[in-house]
Amino acid sequence: MSSEKNRNGYFYPRLAEGCTGCTACQLVCPDFVFEVYRFVSPDDPIAGETRATVETR
Amino acid sequence: MSRVLLDGSEAMAEAMLLAGVRFYSGYPMAPSTDLLEHMADKLPAAGGVFINAETELSAVNMAIGAGMTGFRAATGSTGQGVSLMQEAIAECALHETPLVVFTIGRMQQDYTQSTRGGGWGDYRTICVSPKDVPEAFELTQLIFHLTDKYRMPGILLTDGMLARTHVSIELKPQEFEALPAKDWALDGTKTGTGKSRNYWTWNMGKHNNPGVGPSVHWTNLAQKFEHVAATESRWEQRFTEDAEVLVVAFGTAAKFVEYVVEEMRTEGLRVGFFRPITLWPFPTNALERASAAARVVAVFEINAGQMLDDVKLSVCDKSRVRAIGGISSDRSGMNIGPMLDAPVIRARVQTLLEDGR
Amino acid sequence: MTDFIDTSAPPDHAVKKAAFGPKLLLSENHHLCAGCGHPVAVRIILEVLEELQLKERTIGVFGHGCSGTFNTTADVDVTIALHGRAPACATGIKRMRPDTVVFTMQGDGDMVSEGLAEIMHTAARGERLTCFLLNNGVFGDTGGQMTATSVLGQRTKTTIAGRDAAQHGYPIRIADVLATFPGVSFVARASVYNAAGVFLAKKFVRRGLEHQLEGRGLSLVEILTMCPTGWFVPTNAGPGYLQDTLARDYGLGILKDSSTG
Numbered sequence: 001m002s003s004e005k006n007r008n009g010y011f012y013p014r015l016a017e018g019c020t021g022c023t024a025c026q027l028v029c030p031d032f033v034f035e036v037y038r039f040v041s042p043d044d045p046i047a048g049e050t051r052a053t054v055e056t057r
Numbered sequence: 058m059s060r061v062l063l064d065g066s067e068a069m070a071e072a073m074l075l076a077g078v079r080f081y082s083g084y085p086m087a088p089s090t091d092l093l094e095h096m097a098d099k100l101p102a103a104g105g106v107f108i109n110a111e112t113e114l115s116a117v118n119m120a121i122g123a124g125m126t127g128f129r130a131a132t133g134s135t136g137q138g139v140s141l142m143q144e145a146i147a148e149c150a151l152h153e154t155p156l157v158v159f160t161i162g163r164m165q166q167d168y169t170q171s172t173r174g175g176g177w178g179d180y181r182t183i184c185v186s187p188k189d190v191p192e193a194f195e196l197t198q199l200i201f202h203l204t205d206k207y208r209m210p211g212i213l214l215t216d217g218m219l220a221r222t223h224v225s226i227e228l229k230p231q232e233f234e235a236l237p238a239k240d241w242a243l244d245g246t247k248t249g250t251g252k253s254r255n256y257w258t259w260n261m262g263k264h265n266n267p268g269v270g271p272s273v274h275w276t277n278l279a280q281k282f283e284h285v286a287a288t289e290s291r292w293e294q295r296f297t298e299d300a301e302v303l304v305v306a307f308g309t310a311a312k313f314v315e316y317v318v319e320e321m322r323t324e325g326l327r328v329g330f331f332r333p334i335t336l337w338p339f340p341t342n343a344l345e346r347a348s349a350a351a352r353v354v355a356v357f358e359i360n361a362g363q364m365l366d367d368v369k370l371s372v373c374d375k376s377r378v379r380a381i382g383g384i385s386s387d388r389s390g391m392n393i394g395p396m397l398d399a400p401v402i403r404a405r406v407q408t409l410l411e412d413g414r
Numbered sequence: 415m416t417d418f419i420d421t422s423a424p425p426d427h428a429v430k431k432a433a434f435g436p437k438l439l440l441s442e443n444h445h446l447c448a449g450c451g452h453p454v455a456v457r458i459i460l461e462v463l464e465e466l467q468l469k470e471r472t473i474g475v476f477g478h479g480c481s482g483t484f485n486t487t488a489d490v491d492v493t494i495a496l497h498g499r500a501p502a503c504a505t506g507i508k509r510m511r512p513d514t515v516v517f518t519m520q521g522d523g524d525m526v527s528e529g530l531a532e533i534m535h536t537a538a539r540g541e542r543l544t545c546f547l548l549n550n551g552v553f554g555d556t557g558g559q560m561t562a563t564s565v566l567g568q569r570t571k572t573t574i575a576g577r578d579a580a581q582h583g584y585p586i587r588i589a590d591v592l593a594t595f596p597g598v599s600f601v602a603r604a605s606v607y608n609a610a611g612v613f614l615a616k617k618f619v620r621r622g623l624e625h626q627l628e629g630r631g632l633s634l635v636e637i638l639t640m641c642p643t644g645w646f647v648p649t650n651a652g653p654g655y656l657q658d659t660l661a662r663d664y665g666l667g668i669l670k671d672s673s674t675g
Contacts, residue, residue: 027454036432115535244511
């Protein structure tokens with residue numbers, strides 16, 4: 001979670017490395033703050049591996 | 058058209074079928090049970106739905122659910138059972154759902170409940186009260202028309218005596234003005250379209266299409282009820298122009314009063330008769346006019362004075378108003394007692410006439 | 415020091431796996447407490463309605479309470495019945511429009527306290543409805559008083575020392591009771607305190623609605639939700655509290671499924 005509050009007055013989640021896009025965050029969040037995307041990382045040497053990112057507001 | 062011998066309960070059931078009722082739910086309680094049983098028998102055969110509900114409370118809520126979807130629905134009980142329905146009746150007035158409630162009382166002690174109601178809010182309920190079985194057959198059809206027209210609840214108030222009296226009547230459908238289609242009905246077809254309905258008493262609408270909100274909605278409703286009050290009252294009056302004693306009565310008691318007044322008139326006695334047919338809206342202005350010349354305005358009802366309140370509100374100089382009815386039941390407490398008798402009524406009216414001499 | 419990823423926008427060619435909110439929700443701004451579990455349950459229900467393609471043929475009958483506040487944001491033809499009476503109201507609606515999908519969504523105070531008679535008789539009649547019970551063991555909307563489902567030991571505004579059987583009686587396990595009714599075809603209890611729970615809840619919600627589509631009897635899906643405010647716990651302690659109290663006492667899983675024989 002962030003250490004500062006956003007403009008709505010809330011602490012908000014921060015995304016660290018290692019997200020697999022399992023969508024567990026989106027499943028449990030009652031405030032609908034997560035949108036989950038998957039993509040193939042161009043940096044990754046192993047073809048086909050996916051990364052994920054989380055968009056929060 | 059041939060005549061059929063029916064009691065009041067069966068006549069009202071037949072009238073409901075003619076009115077196109079598709080849903081009836083109720084709970085047994087004398088003397089409304091006969092109506093419940095007739096509907097159990099007749100309504101499914103006519104393609105409708107009948108539910109013997111677990112309580113009066115759920116019966117009325119089921120009927121409201123049915124009415125919300127755009128079909129004619131009704132419930133019924135006796136006054137003690139309609140007590141349980143008060144919250145729901147008020148609620149359906151506030152979310153503008155047509156509903157008809159048959160209150161079949163044991164005596165005439167359900168007037169205040171039927172006209173004031175014990176539910177919450179600034180709401181009104183149309184109330185009609187027939188004097189005999191043929192009129193019950195007609196008013197049943199009328200009240201379904203009025204409740205649909207104004208999207209509000211209505212009560213048909215009668216009593217066990219009418220419900221159990223057999224009269225031969227013609228099962229003639231009444232004709233009414235055409236009403237618009239119920240495009241307000243909750244039918245599920247708007248779900249997921251962005252135009253879904255929020256069908257509730259606070260008129261909040263949806264996030265993307267807000268309603269007017271409770272304050273404006275309830276104010277609009279109050280204005281609607283005032284309009285109904287100004288335009289839909291009905292009454293019957295006879296011999297009022299020169300009546301010295303005007304007797305006011307409703308329902309079954311009115312039929313007895315009418316008989317007594319007619320008999321006394323043939324003897325040259327100056328008595329008159331006024332019968333509200335709609336108990337709400339009470340024919341206030343009509344009664345004021347009809348009673349203008351009377352020395353005494355007598356109210357005959359089988360209770361401790363319920364319509365009395367409305368009569369006092371209607372007449373100028375209410376010091377002229379006299380209550381000549383009273384509570385009267387048999388030992389069981391379930392049936393009208395010995396006060397509802399022509400000689401008894403006649404004696405009370407006679408006393409008022411003689412007081413003036 | 416952890417490096418955080420910039421989440422202001424997804425990268426190119428990313429594929430969306432999960433959306434912020436369900437399509438059938440007109441606004442994600444609910445006004446319920448932080449940590450409330452109700453929005454998760456509501457999201458599940460709305461997602462399943464969408465997935466089962468039940469648009470334009472669904473009517474919701476909400477109860478009174480925090481869950482009822484979704485009446486303005488759920489893109490569903492909805493009414494709010496009187497407190498506890500949703501199953502009766504829904505009965506009238508379904509009988510008149512049997513081709514629609516009719517569901518109730520009620521809190522525990524609404525269904526099990528005020529509306530116990532209605533849900534039991536509706537279940538006894540086997541009405542083809544799906545009833546969703548959002549159970550957090552309190553009357554949340556009125557500040558957190560005890561309901562018929564509050565568990566023993568639970569502190570509420572009216573049982574401040576903890577629910578004590580001698581004084582306050584025992585909780586009613588409505589799902590277990592209704593599972594014994596022949597007119598009830600599906601009963602399941604789920605919770606939303608963790609992702610696995612949410613995943614399972616969604617399966618049960620789907621099965622419950624399918625029972626209605628298949629013309630079976632009444633289906634009841636109970637979803638245990640968090641109410642940190644009503645439980646006097648901090649927001650982030652809600653899921654743990656749910657796991658240790660209501661979920662533990664009531665137990666999760668399918669209690670009855672007449673379609674599996």
